[in-house]
Amino acid sequence: DILMTQSPSSLSASVGDRVTITCRASQSISTYLNWYQQTPGKAPKLLIYAASNLQSGVPSRFSGSGSGTDFTLTISSLQPEDFATYYCQHNYRTPPFSFGGGTKVEIK
Amino acid sequence: EVQLFQSGAEVKKPGESLKISCKGFGYSFTNYWIGWVRQMPGKGLEWMGIIYPGDSDSRYSPSFRGQVTISADKSISTAYLQWSSLKASDTAMYYCASQDSGSFDYWGQGTQVTVSS
Numbered sequence: 001d002i003l004m005t006q007s008p009s010s011l012s013a014s015v016g017d018r019v020t021i022t023c024r025a026s027q028s029i030s031t032y033l034n035w036y037q038q039t040p041g042k043a044p045k046l047l048i049y050a051a052s053n054l055q056s057g058v059p060s061r062f063s064g065s066g067s068g069t070d071f072t073l074t075i076s077s078l079q080p081e082d083f084a085t086y087y088c089q090h091n092y093r094t095p096p097f098s099f100g101g102g103t104k105v106e107i108k
Numbered sequence: 109e110v111q112l113f114q115s116g117a118e119v120k121k122p123g124e125s126l127k128i129s130c131k132g133f134g135y136s137f138t139n140y141w142i143g144w145v146r147q148m149p150g151k152g153l154e155w156m157g158i159i160y161p162g163d164s165d166s167r168y169s170p171s172f173r174g175q176v177t178i179s180a181d182k183s184i185s186t187a188y189l190q191w192s193s194l195k196a197s198d199t200a201m202y203y204c205a206s207q208d209s210g211s212f213d214y215w216g217q218g219t220q221v222t223v224s225s
Contacts, residue, residue, distance in 0.1 A: 001169075001170065032210060034210070034211040034212070036153075036212070038153075043203055043205075043215035043216065043217060043218055044145075044153065044203070044205075044212070044215055045215070046211055046212060046213050049209065049210070049211040049213075050209075050210075050211075055213065085152075087152065087153050089153075089155070089211075089212075091207075091210030091211060094167075095155070095157070095158060095167040095168075095169065096155050096157075096167075096168075096169035096170070096171075097143075097155050097158075097210070098155050098169075099145075099152060099153040099154065099155060100152075101152050102152040102153070
C-alpha cells in the first residue's frame with residue numbers, strides 16, 4: 001500500500017500569509033493526488049484534484065503542484081475562512097486510496 | 109444538485125450489529141463509486157473502501173477488510189456500511205463520498221457512531 005506523509009502536521013500563520021503544505025508518497029503516483037479541506041464539525045471538501053486542478057467553486061488563491069512523489073498545496077494569501085485541516089489523498093491505480101495524516105493551519 | 113444524505117447518529121453497545129446508510133440525490137447513483145471514510149475522535153481521515161453501485165463491485169482497505177461490509181441497493185440509490193459485532197474502537201464519525209475520476213467530490217454530512225457499554 002502507498003503511504004502518504006504530510007508536513008508539517010501543524011502550522012501557525014497570519015491572515016495574508018503565503019502558506020505551503022507538503023505531501024510525499026512512498027512511491028511514484030504520477031499526478032494522482034487530491035487535496036481536501038476540513039473545518040471543525042464539517043465534512044471534508046475537495047479543493048484540488050489530479051495534483052493541480054482546481055475544483056469548481058474553489059478560490060484561486062489555492063493551488064497545487066507536483067508529480068511523482070512530492071506535492072505541494074499553496075494558499076497564496078491566507079484568509080480567515082482558510083483556517084482548517086488539509087489532507088492529501090492519492091488515487092493511483094488500485095485501492096486503498098489512502099490519505100495523509102493532515103496539516104492543521106492555525107491562527108498565529 | 110448532487111447530495112448525499114447519511115442516516116442519523118447511533119449509540120450502540122459492544123457486540124451489537126449496525127448498518128448505516130448513505131442516499132444519493134441529483135446524479136446517476138449507479139455510475140459512480142461510493143466510498144466510506146472513518147474519522148476517529150480528534151484524528152485524521154482513513155479510507156475504508158468503495159463500492160460501484162452498478163454491479164456492487166467493492167474494494168476494501170486491508171485495515172478494514174473483514175471488519176466491515178460495504179453494500180449498495182441501486183434501486184433506491186443507497187449505499188451501506190455495516191458491522192456484525194461492534195467494538196468500542198469503532199467509535200468514530202463515518203463519511204460517505206462519491207468518487208469521480210478518483211477524487212471524492214461530494215460528501216455526506218457524516219454519521220456519528222458511538223459504541224459504549
